[in-house]
Amino acid sequence: MEFRHLSAPAWSAFKSWLLKLHGVPISHLRLLTGGCPAEELPALAKELKRVRAEFKKRPNEVSAPADEGLRKDYAALGVPWSxxxxxxxxxxxxxxxxxxxxxxxxxxxxxxxxxxxxxxxxxxxxxxxxxxxxxxxxxxxxxxxxxxxxxxxxxxxxxxxxxxxxxxxxxxxxxxxxxxxxxxxxxxxxxxxxxxxxxxxxxxxxxxxxxxxxxxxxxxxxxxxxxxxxxxxxxxxxxxxxxxxxxxxxxxxxxxxxxxxxxxxxxxxxxxxxxxxxxxxxxxxERIAVPARVADVQPVMAALAALEELTAMGLGLRVEQRSGNVLLSAQEPETGGGDEFL
The missing domain is CATH 1.25.40 (Serine Threonine Protein Phosphatase 5, Tetratricopeptide repeat)
Structure with missing residues (x-):
């Protein structure tokens, strides 16, 4: 079984940016609620291509108080911010x-x-x-x-x-x-x-x-x-x-x-x-080197790359919260899903 470990702040930061995007309903439904069944992976893969394209052009602008959680994730990841x-x-x-x-x-x-x-x-x-x-x-x-x-x-x-x-x-x-x-x-x-x-x-x-x-x-x-x-x-x-x-x-x-x-x-x-x-x-x-685009934030893009790799295997995608990290694996999600990521 193929799997990828992500830190909890990296996954949280990725989710924060994902939620700001429109037109990716499967990503919102499946990635935030436990995973994606195999039959929906082709549609998910198309959306992930769009997510990557959006991240490449989306300014990495974090505002308060709406993005306070994202600020904390960045701090935990050591991502420069000012x-x-x-x-x-x-x-x-x-x-x-x-x-x-x-x-x-x-x-x-x-x-x-x-x-x-x-x-x-x-x-x-x-x-x-x-x-x-x-x-x-x-x-x-x-x-x-x-x-x-x-x-x-x-x-x-x-x-x-x-x-x-x-x-x-x-x-x-x-x-x-x-x-x-x-x-x-x-x-x-x-x-x-x-x-x-x-x-x-x-x-x-x-x-x-x-x-x-x-x-x-x-x-x-x-x-x-x-x-x-x-x-x-x-x-x-x-x-x-x-x-x-x-x-x-x-x-x-x-x-x-x-x-x-x-x-x-x-x-x-x-x-x-x-x-x-x-x-x-x-x-x-201004000396702090703030990433200009979301695509310049390495932990966020690492989460996206892991999703793309596992989705391409066509076996299903499971998202599991572990102690201090998140486990992504190429297998069918647990039945019933969950809402712990909402």
Whole structure:
């Protein structure tokens, strides 16, 4: 008897993509419910050819929350994925149709004061400084006196002195009080805008007691590497690596957390205009080599190839869930089928 073992995440990912296809009713009925009898294999084989053709042209775009299960399967399989690649594609589409330059219609009705600050930062990440600059200056005027206003002016190209940020941050002990809006992860880097190791280290100590989150650890490591740079016991290359690791943990929904680290990177590592620093961060966020098409996802195609090989034998096809894996075999399915794969 011919058989193939597949990991449970590989089979699950294949099923997820299969369910997105139309016009393959036998595949949906038989592959998801225990297998296919021999007399239906010729029809199944034709559908599998179509599935392969569809996978070759279907973009490997995974969206949340609908595809959360597929994201988990990809993670278990080690398939590269980054939500930022989706965001980058969307921003590039918007820039081509000059959405931010015009800002009319439904956009203007929903946001009459212009795009939210978070959206503008995202646009800067992927090369939209010219369309974003007027909105940044308007946002700075609307939010005058806030940290958001300071960052908007800086991102629009206006100078921002370290003393201004230092004054906004206040004393390190203030970090222990729940007074900051925006959050601690955005304010803590302000204590590193000038080489004052004692003040910066005190701020790190206070923040360490407050954060209590592994999510914040890459940011803390980056800031500690700046302390080491000031003390000349950490290399520039190490600081760069810590910066990369820090920004890689920032999801699109918390894009504002990228601004302060980018400012510090420009101040101590590589002096660039603000928009260029954001674009540098954007390029590093896109560095993960996300497969472009479903056909580029090897575990999914391995599942399809196994099905094609067993189907070609004409003996029937059985799909069985085992402990941690799935067994495909060239034999008649068990009578009655099952719905455990639905």
């Amino acid at each position: 939500a930022w690649s989706e965001v980058a594609r969307e921003v590039q589409r918007d820039l081509k149709r000059k959405r931010y330059a015009r800002w009319t219609g439904a956009d203007a009705l929903e946001f009459p004061e212009g795009p939210p600050a978070e959206d503008l930062v995202t646009v800067l990440l992927f090369g939209g400084v010219e369309q974003a600059r007027p909105h940044l200056l308007r946002r700075a005027s609307l939010a005058a006196g806030s940290l958001e206003a300071l960052w908007c002016r800086w991102l629009a190209g206006e100078p921002l002195e370290p003393e201004t940020l230092r004054s906004f941050a206040g004393a390190p002990e203030r970090l222990a009080e729940p007074l900051y809006t925006p959050g601690l992860e955005e304010v803590l880097p302000l204590f590193f805008v000038e080489p004052d190791p004692a003040r910066a280290e005190r701020a790190l100590d206070v923040a360490s007691a407050q954060m209590g989150s592994s999510r914040s650890q890459p940011l803390m490591d980056f800031l500690r590497s700046l302390l080491g740079l000031w003390r000349q016991d950490t290399s520039v290359e190490e600081v760069r690596a810590r910066f990369d690791a820090s920004i890689a943990t920032v999801p699109p929904s918390e894009v504002a957390r990228l601004i302060a680290p980018a400012y510090l990177y420009g101040r101590y590592i590589h002096a660039l205009p603000p928009h260029a620093l954001l674009e540098l961060a954007g390029s590093r966020l």
